[in-house]
Amino acid sequence: MLAQLAAEFPDWYPEWNIPYWLMSILRVVGGLVAVLLPAGGIVYIFLFKMMSFMQSRLGPMEAGPYGSMQLLAEVGKWMQKEDLAPDNADVRIYKMAPLIVLLSTFLLVVVVPFGPQAYFTNFETGIFYALAVASVSVLGILIAGWSSANKYSLLGGLRAGGQLIAYELPMVLATLGVVIQAGSMNLNRIIEVQNTGEIFGIGWIGNPFVITQFIGFLIFMIAVQAELTQSPFDMPIAESELVSGYMTEYSGFRFLIFFIAEFATAGVFGFIASVLFLGGWGVPFTWFGWEGISDVAWWMNFVGPLIMFTKMFALVGVIMWVRFSYPRFREDQLQTFAWKVLIPLALANTAATAILKVVF
Amino acid sequence: MPKVPGLLKGLGVTAGILGKTLKNGADTVQYPHEKEAPPVRARGVIALHEDNCTACMLCSRSCPDWCIYIEGHKQLAPPRRAGGKPRQVNHIDRFDIDYALCMYCGICVEVCPFDALFWSPEYEYSEPKIADLLHDKQKLGEWMETVPEAPELEVGAGK
Numbered sequence: 001m002l003a004q005l006a007a008e009f010p011d012w013y014p015e016w017n018i019p020y021w022l023m024s025i026l027r028v029v030g031g032l033v034a035v036l037l038p039a040g041g042i043v044y045i046f047l048f049k050m051m052s053f054m055q056s057r058l059g060p061m062e063a064g065p066y067g068s069m070q071l072l073a074e075v076g077k078w079m080q081k082e083d084l085a086p087d088n089a090d091v092r093i094y095k096m097a098p099l100i101v102l103l104s105t106f107l108l109v110v111v112v113p114f115g116p117q118a119y120f121t122n123f124e125t126g127i128f129y130a131l132a133v134a135s136v137s138v139l140g141i142l143i144a145g146w147s148s149a150n151k152y153s154l155l156g157g158l159r160a161g162g163q164l165i166a167y168e169l170p171m172v173l174a175t176l177g178v179v180i181q182a183g184s185m186n187l188n189r190i191i192e193v194q195n196t197g198e199i200f201g202i203g204w205i206g207n208p209f210v211i212t213q214f215i216g217f218l219i220f221m222i223a224v225q226a227e228l229t230q231s232p233f234d235m236p237i238a239e240s241e242l243v244s245g246y247m248t249e250y251s252g253f254r255f256l257i258f259f260i261a262e263f264a265t266a267g268v269f270g271f272i273a274s275v276l277f278l279g280g281w282g283v284p285f286t287w288f289g290w291e292g293i294s295d296v297a298w299w300m301n302f303v304g305p306l307i308m309f310t311k312m313f314a315l316v317g318v319i320m321w322v323r324f325s326y327p328r329f330r331e332d333q334l335q336t337f338a339w340k341v342l343i344p345l346a347l348a349n350t351a352a353t354a355i356l357k358v359v360f
Numbered sequence: 361m362p363k364v365p366g367l368l369k370g371l372g373v374t375a376g377i378l379g380k381t382l383k384n385g386a387d388t389v390q391y392p393h394e395k396e397a398p399p400v401r402a403r404g405v406i407a408l409h410e411d412n413c414t415a416c417m418l419c420s421r422s423c424p425d426w427c428i429y430i431e432g433h434k435q436l437a438p439p440r441r442a443g444g445k446p447r448q449v450n451h452i453d454r455f456d457i458d459y460a461l462c463m464y465c466g467i468c469v470e471v472c473p474f475d476a477l478f479w480s481p482e483y484e485y486s487e488p489k490i491a492d493l494l495h496d497k498q499k500l501g502e503w504m505e506t507v508p509e510a511p512e513l514e515v516g517a518g519k
Contacts, residue, residue, distance in 0.1 A: 056386050144374070
């Protein structure tokens with residue numbers, strides 16, 4: 001991206017090559033920003049403020065203006081707490097588990113493109129990779145549930161395992177429709193197809209797949225809700241019966257890592273959903289007369305992330321809205337909904353997309 | 361009009377309250393900065409009118425938490441009429457209520473035959489040290505100033 005900048009503005013960047021170490025630092029900082037900024041924003045805007053307002057209260061108001069520093073205060077509180085482990089816990093993997101969950105989030109954000117050149121990596125099979133590493137978090141959660149030596153944690157871990165595996169299938173199948181329609185698994189190519197496409201000859205809004213793949217979008221968002229174990233799919237962490245399930249025994253910064261991972265993953269799934277269904281970082285290319293992704297102006301590398309964040313916050317807002325409104329599913333209802341409703345529907349959607357793709 | 365599905369209706373309820381809170385402010389009160397006036401008959405703290413107390417111990421004995429401590433002695437008081445015999449009265453040396461134990465049931469106020477105990481709506485008397493929640497008779501007497509006037513009896517009610 002900076003190489004292209006250097007080409008456009010030789011005065012600004014005279015013969016400037018970024019050394020490998022600087023590029024690595026930039027990537028680490030970018031990754032931290034792309035994971036922690038959405039997590040903090042989601043917690044403050046939705047968890048602290050939107051939920052409070054929906055319950056006719058103001059939420060945190062004391063730490064900083066309108067309680068905006070509340071999250072820092074909470075982080076400080078958690079960092080001070082003792083790092084506890086139960087006597088019978090399998091201590092080494094017990095302490096590893098939250099890190100595995102957070103690792104999955106960082107692995108996910110690697111493939112998300114934020115601009116034509118603003119990405120960490122650009123895999124040809126990006127969406128395949130994203131769906132694969134998204135299931136790493138299940139391992140962390142199962143480990144946490146098993147190694148805690150606590151019956152509530154074990155129940156929560158097993159419920160989480162069953163739920164996350166059940167809802168991964170509709171998620172993959174819903175993504176399949178997008179992949180078939182775009183003809184590529186590369187996330188930047190999927191964005192390009194959406195922003196250069198047209199619906200029945202109307203091209204000024206491009207062809208965001210949320211219109212043509214609306215059923216797929218719905219299935220994907222429901223599956224994301226379940227993957228994030230947000231209400232109404234919060235059976236695994238059901239605080240009133242399982243006392244937070246697999247997280248019961250964790251305290252201090254290990255709980256903090258679980259907490260960050262939950263909301264950072266919400267943000268990353270918001271990014272991925274906006275790439276797959278809402279046209280990602282792009283605006284319809286016809287607005288500026290771009291033909292394809294290689295024509296896109298350099299400044300989209302800076303505007304693109306803002307567009308991505310806007311779309312991500314909109315999608316996560318809906319996820320949180322649903323979370324704050326609905327009561328929890330029973331375990332059997334939850335499994336029935338995945339296996340008997342979502343998966344057949346997603347299969348039908350995939351088949352219909354494939355047939356239409358061949359016909360037209 | 362077709363029936364709106366319950367799922368959408370639920371989303372509408374939360375969004376509606378969100379909008380109402382944005383427009384009119386929250387139903388809650390930001391406590392240390394602004395305070396709600398408690399109702400007149402709120403059970404905040406129990407005040408002692410010491411002159412009415414005869415150390416009869418009824419309140420102490422009826423307290424489910426045993427949080428009222430009374431000590432007293434008999435002493436002679438001047439006669440009511442000139443030339444009469446000096447009266448014998450109970451004088452309280454100690455009258456403590458431990459608010460760390462009190463559960464605000466109000467049985468002591470109900471049971472007092474001489475109108476010595478009153479409910480006051482005052483509620484801000486938390487202490488950093490739990491021992492400071494033991495209010496002695498002087499402090500209980502000071503609460504009398506916060507006791508509101510008793511409301512007028514209804515017409516026809518027996519005094």
